[in-house]
Amino acid sequence: MTTAPFSEFDSSRYRLLTETGDVKDGAACVLYWMGRDQRVEDNYAMLAARGIAKEQGVPLRVLFPFYTSFNDMSVRQFTFMAKGLEEVERDLRSLNIPFEVKVAAVGEVGEAVVDAAKEHKAAAVVTDHMPLRIVREWEEKVGGELDGLDVPLFQVDAANVVPVWVASDKKEVGARTLRPKINKLYSRYLKEFDAVEKNTEKCDLGPLTNWEEVLGSLDAKKVDMDVNVPNTFVPGKTAAMAAFQDFCDEKLKKYADNRNDPNLDVQSGMAPWVRFGQVGFQRLALDVKKLGKYSDGVAAFIEEGVVRRELSDNFCFYNSNYDSLTGAAGWAQESLQLHSTDAREYTYTKEQFEKALTHDDLWNAAQIQLVNEGKMHGFLRMYWAKKILEWTTSPAQALEWGLYLNDKFSFDGSCPNGYVGVGWSVMGVHDMGWKERDVFGKIRFMNYNGCKRKFDIWDFVRKYPGAAENALKAGGETAVQKKAKGSKNKKQKTR
Template sequence: MNSERVRVCNEKPIDANKPYVLYWMQAYRRFDANHAFSHAVQLAKELKKELIVYEGLRMDYPWNSERIHQFILEGMFENQTRADELGIQYWPFVETSENSGKGLLKDICKDAAVVVTDDFPCFIIPKQTSQLAKKIQCQLLSIDGNSIIPLSRFPKQASAARILRLWIHKEIQKDFPNPNVTIWKKEDLMGVKGNSKTNPKIGLPKSISEVIKRIPFQNQVSPVKNVKGGRKEALRFLDEFLKQKLNLYLTKRSEPNRPELTATSGLSPYLHFGWIGLEEIFYAVLKHSTKGKWNPERMSHEKPGDRENFYSPSVACNHFLDELITWRDIGYLFFWKDKPENINLNHLPDWVKANFVKHNNDHKEYLYTLEQFESAKTHDEIWNAAQTELVHTGRMHNYMRMLWGKKVIEWSKSYEEAFQILEHLNNKYAYDGRNPNSYTGILWCFGLFDRPWFPERNVFGNVRFMSSESTKKKFKLNSYLEYIGELSGKSNSLFP
């Protein structure tokens, strides 16, 4: 394991007298191609200990809902099947009103020689990790499996994608990282099997639908029909993207359309919950675009920072990998150093803050409440379509998401209220919400990672402006709007 990926979270020792190594699966909910799981296996073998994998699902996380819960549970059931195939001890826990998780993980850690977990920099995970590190008596290690390059290599946040792109390209050329794309076999894990007794609270329910009925969700959001969590779905989406959409990515990815006609991967929720790794996608895309002949020497060593040509001869491939790596990493790096529990507008650049002070009292032609936004009841049919897609499908087309965010800023009483509305709607409905890129995507609408734009405008000042009128001119929206009409059960004539 590359030491750059390992962070010691407390000053306590490894306890060689305890029977097992515990992998606490928090963010990267898979066994294969997982740096943290691999490190836990390595430690178990070195210490000659059993390996236990604990995956828990609490019921009180912020923005909890039946939609998100079912998605996660589907992945947990798959993990149980995979653990059985590999012959390893997998301890899943699903909290309900009758089956409280209070103190459970601490109790499990009493017999751990060392605990390994995922170093995910956002949402509730950093706080959960730091709290457990203080409570337990053994060492807790947090493993960065977030991207191709360990995030510890970067000395600070990047203020723009063009800057981070240059950093990434130079780092890859200087010292190409050792990827983890390990697909485990049962014989690989023979030395870490054991028979430690589980806590009686451990185990998956017989039925996802039955356990969901026993959870008092704060948010009533239904699962989306035909959307399923888990690694098998992630790999299916990747295969479909490679075969049908990758070559169209450059020219068609920004055009709003039905999902099956949109040249995007659909992998964001599966990356967020860790059922597939960025490194897996990276290599699959490059092997596909070079017919299996890719290696690091095929990268362009002449122009670090060039997103058109750096990774492979395929421009479409390079643009996808730039989104996958540069634009994803800029969000993760934004959270990485400080791991703030609460994100707000204070995290914006000074030039944006100055704009908002200047334009705080600008006249706004339209003002809407959270309830009006949530129910897609604005004057703007294009915005309503984007919100309808989010509510009904748990996703939103990438271009529409930018327009969606900009309009909420324009139609809210204050910038702070706009941020809170966007955070709530995105995290409540989106399968890929509650993620570093969720927050930096929202903050991009306020000017993060962007530059001043001219002329200066009402409400936005020099922050980039977007309009539904220009979107109508830029794209043929008939197919997209017909699709939204079908989702909402409304006549297509509502969308001329």
């Protein structure tokens, strides 16, 4: 028996989610309940499960409970996930590791895991880490049931470079407080991965999964099946690493100075693959550091991908109200409540937001980018979410609709980064109080003119047909008209 995942594994990377911590002798397998980290290599949860199996002399099995709905995810994200899992299945079969998909309603995921542990006589179950409430509910059910079977459940943080419970033992104020903690631990945890060893035992791999049938099981009452699935991001680790290579070759040298300009397209674009764990950020960090060039770009990329991304996990891990105004800091709650009934110059319905029918051509263009491409430029998401706050009847409604639109259309929605990204804009997460103003209260303000000073708005808007036209129909002006008016006023002043 052992009280750690296996003797050579860094014990700080895992938590025990059951009362029992002893791995059962005489069992038939070790089960990896795959969730957030949907890849084979560069996956500490997979390595932990394989290590236990090797020490016990039993094969590793991998289970993926395919939930038929998840928050506001649409068929777009489910399709991306399924196609990525198709590559996982092929990779596992090459290692003689059985991969099983169990379709389960969202409330029955825990039951599916326990049933699999019983059916396959698991010595232990290992899972990865996602700090969202719905996943924690699954874990609590599985942990309770497995305790009754005397089977341990180990959780490994395979998504963060520094495990979230190691990086900090509390909810951090912001990047400035988490950064020094991460930096102290960074060199300890940023290590190369071992390879996943094959199962040496005889294993029945079974037939390949019918992924079309799996996708056909989605709950059409809870999952929007009409959202298109664009080809802007090709699912799977192979495609992810090809895109990352392109980023390193063509964009990294400009990343530090130009990543906030939507017209220059120098962001890495890795968020969809990282969201579904098809690639882990630790792999990206290791590879980018090996380049030995573009030090400013590398530093900025690491800051965004390690400090900022892991800060999002910290927020959701230590704050179960991450998607509610009650999860905001006291100053933000008080300020938003004080200004919740302020008069709004414009208000729009959820449908008008969804169809990009506002008076603001930049906002419309950002929304159309999100709908058409499955991802919005990071800088624009801040502006986009803050305008939703400005143009809805209450802060609670703004937060709800911002998260809804992000989760429905963005490939990297329904994850800590998405919740914190919208939360920063709407309820001041990881920010401070600013000069008080109508509607926003002390929440940081962003406006059209501020964007105009940073990049050519019309250059961006014209890429998205309908953005300017919809603004005119709603009584607004386009960037071209505003520029012409500004030039005219400037000439008049100089006369």
